Amino acid sequence: MGKKAVMAGTGVVMLLFLVVHMLGNLKIFFGPENFNAYAAWLRTIGEPVLHESWYLWIQRTGLLACVVLHGVAAYQLSRRDLAARPAKYVHKQSRASYATRTMRWGGVIVGLFIVWHILDLTTLTVNPRGQAGHPYENVVADFRVWWVDVVYIVAILALGLHIRHGFWSAAQTLGAVNKRRDRALKTTATVLAAVLTAGFLVVPVAVMSGLVD
Amino acid sequence: MNLTLRIWRQHSPEDKGAMVTYRVEDISPDMSFLEMLDVLNEELILSGEEPVAFDHDCREGICGACGVVINGQAHGPERTTACQLHMRSFKDGDTIDVEPWRAAAFPVVRDLVVDRSAFDRVIQAGGYVSVPTGSAPEAHATAVPKESADYAFEHAECIGCGACVAACPNGSAMLFTSAKINHLNVLPQGAPERETRVLNMVAAMDGQGFGGCTNTGECATACPKGIPLPSIAAMNREYLRALRKR
Ligand code: HEM
Ligand code: SF4
Ligand code: FES
Numbered sequence: 001m002g003k004k005a006v007m008a009g010t011g012v013v014m015l016l017f018l019v020v021h022m023l024g025n026l027k028i029f030f031g032p033e034n035f036n037a038y039a040a041w042l043r044t045i046g047e048p049v050l051h052e053s054w055y056l057w058i059q060r061t062g063l064l065a066c067v068v069l070h071g072v073a074a075y076q077l078s079r080r081d082l083a084a085r086p087a088k089y090v091h092k093q094s095r096a097s098y099a100t101r102t103m104r105w106g107g108v109i110v111g112l113f114i115v116w117h118i119l120d121l122t123t124l125t126v127n128p129r130g131q132a133g134h135p136y137e138n139v140v141a142d143f144r145v146w147w148v149d150v151v152y153i154v155a156i157l158a159l160g161l162h163i164r165h166g167f168w169s170a171a172q173t174l175g176a177v178n179k180r181r182d183r184a185l186k187t188t189a190t191v192l193a194a195v196l197t198a199g200f201l202v203v204p205v206a207v208m209s210g211l212v213d
Numbered sequence: 214m215n216l217t218l219r220i221w222r223q224h225s226p227e228d229k230g231a232m233v234t235y236r237v238e239d240i241s242p243d244m245s246f247l248e249m250l251d252v253l254n255e256e257l258i259l260s261g262e263e264p265v266a267f268d269h270d271c272r273e274g275i276c277g278a279c280g281v282v283i284n285g286q287a288h289g290p291e292r293t294t295a296c297q298l299h300m301r302s303f304k305d306g307d308t309i310d311v312e313p314w315r316a317a318a319f320p321v322v323r324d325l326v327v328d329r330s331a332f333d334r335v336i337q338a339g340g341y342v343s344v345p346t347g348s349a350p351e352a353h354a355t356a357v358p359k360e361s362a363d364y365a366f367e368h369a370e371c372i373g374c375g376a377c378v379a380a381c382p383n384g385s386a387m388l389f390t391s392a393k394i395n396h397l398n399v400l401p402q403g404a405p406e407r408e409t410r411v412l413n414m415v416a417a418m419d420g421q422g423f424g425g426c427t428n429t430g431e432c433a434t435a436c437p438k439g440i441p442l443p444s445i446a447a448m449n450r451e452y453l454r455a456l457r458k459r
Binding site: 001003004005078080081082083084085086087088089090091092093095096100103165168169171172173174175176177178179182 | 219221282316358390415422425427442443446447
C-alpha cells in the first residue's frame with residue numbers, strides 16, 4: 001500500500017506540473033515575442049538567489065524522479081495484481097470504464113511520449129527546425145508535419161484518459177474520498193481531464209489551421 | 214424452465230478442470246439458484262455421476278458460505294448472495310455459466326468450492342477487540358455516537374463471502390479488509406488497537422497473495438451487502454494515519 005501512495009503522490013505532483021505547463025503553452029496565442037520571452041523567463045526563476053537555469057534543473061530532477069518512481073511502482077504493482085488473478089473466467093464480463101482499463105498501456109504511451117517530447121522540444125534533437133531560444137518557431141515547425149501532429153494528439157488523448165481515472169484514484173488512495181465527496185471528486189477528475197486535454201490540443205490544432213504561424 | 218448449464222468441474226486442486234455442459238428441466242422460477250443446483254445434483258446422483266460440489270450453509274444470505282460466479286458476475290445478476298438469487302432472474306432456455314471464485318489467494322478445492330481461509334488469516338491479524346472477560350459490561354458504560362454506530366453497522370454487514378475478491382480484476386481483498394477495519398476502528402471498543410489493527414490486517418492481506426486496488430469498482434458492484442467503494446478510501450486514510458502515528 002506504500003507503493004500505491006507513491007503512485008498517487010507522484011501522480012499529483014506531475015498533474016500540478018501539467019496544469020502550469022498547459023497554461024504556459026497557451027501563451028503561444030500571444031505571438032512569438034511573448035512566448036519566447038516567457039520561455040526565457042523560465043530560466044531566470046529564482047534569481048538572484050539561484051543561478052541562471054538552476055530552478056529549471058531542480059524542477060527537471062524532481063519531475064524525472066516522479067516519472068521513474070511512478071513507472072516503477074506501476075510496474076511492480078501490476079505484476080503483483082496479475083499474479084493475484086492467474087486464472088481468467090471463461091465467461092468474461094468487464095464493466096470497468098475505458099479509462100480504467102487503459103491505465104497500464106495508456107501510462108506506457110504517455111511515458112514513451114515524454115521521451116519523444118524531450119528529444120523534440122527540450123534537446124531539439126528530433127525537431128524539424130531545432131533552433132535554441134526560439135521555442136515558438138520550433139513548435140510551429142513541429143505541427144506543420146502531419147505525423148508529429150498525430151503523435152501529439154494520440155499522446156494528449158491518452159493523457160486525458162489517464163488523468164480521468166488517475167486523479168480520482170489518487171484521491172481514493174490518499175484517503176480523500178468519502179461518501180459525501182465522492183461525486184464532487186469524480187466530477188473534478190472529469191473536468192480536470194477535459195480542460196487539460198483541450199488546453200494541450202488547441203496548440204497543434206491552431207498551427208494546423210493556420211491560426212498560429 | 215428448461216436450462217443449459219455449463220459448470221466448472223475440477224476433481225482436486227491439482228486437476229486441470231474444465232467446463233461441463235448439463236441440462237436441467239422443469240425448474241421453478243421460485244427456486245433459488247442453489248436449489249436449482251440441488252435438482253441437478255439429485256439427477257447426477259441417480260445416474261451414478263459425481264454431484265457438483267458447492268459451498269453453502271445458511272441459505273438465507275447471512276453466512277457468506279455460498280458464492281459462485283454466474284455468467285461472469287459474482288453471485289449472479291442480482292445484488293444478493295447465490296442462495297438468495299432466484300431462478301426468475303433467468304429466462305427459459307438460457308445457457309448459464311457457473312464458475313468458482315478466481316483468485317490466487319482462493320485456490321479451488323473441488324468444482325465450485327474454493328479455500329477462503331486467507332480471509333480468516335486477515336481477520337486473525339486484527340479483526341477483533343480486546344476486552345476483559347468476566348461479567349457482561351453495563352450496556353450504557355460506553356457511549357457510542359449514533360453516527361459511529363451506524364457506520365460500524367454498515368461495515369459489520371460484510372459476511373466475508375469473497376465476492377469482492379472474485380469480481381476484482383486484481384484479486385484484491387481491499388473491500389473486505391476495509392469493511393472489517395472500518396467496523397471496529399470507528400467504535401470506542403476498537404480504539405486501543407486502532408493503529409495496530411489496520412497495519413497488521415493490511416500486512417496480512419498483502420501476505421496472503423491478494424492483489425492491490427486499482428479503483429476499478431467491481432468489488433462494490435458485486436458486494437451483496439452493499440459495502441461502498443469509499444470504504445477503501447477510509448481504510449487508506451486509517452492506514453496513512455497509523456503510519457504517521459507509529
Ligand atoms: C511512465 C509513464 C507512466 C506509466 C507507466 C503510468 C502508469 C500508471 C498506472 C499503471 C497507474 C495505476 C492506475 C490504477 O490502476 O489505479 C497510474 C496512476 C496514476 N497516474 Fe500514471 N503512468 C505514467 C505517467 C503518468 C503521468 C505523466 C502522469 C501525470 C499526469 C500520471 C498520473 C497518474 C496519477 C495521478 C495516477 C493515480 C495514482 C493512483 O492510482 O493512486 N501518470 N499510472
Ligand atoms: S465486502 Fe461484500 S463482497 Fe466482500 S466479503 Fe464482505 S460481503 Fe462479501
Ligand atoms: S448460504 Fe449463507 S449466505 Fe448463501
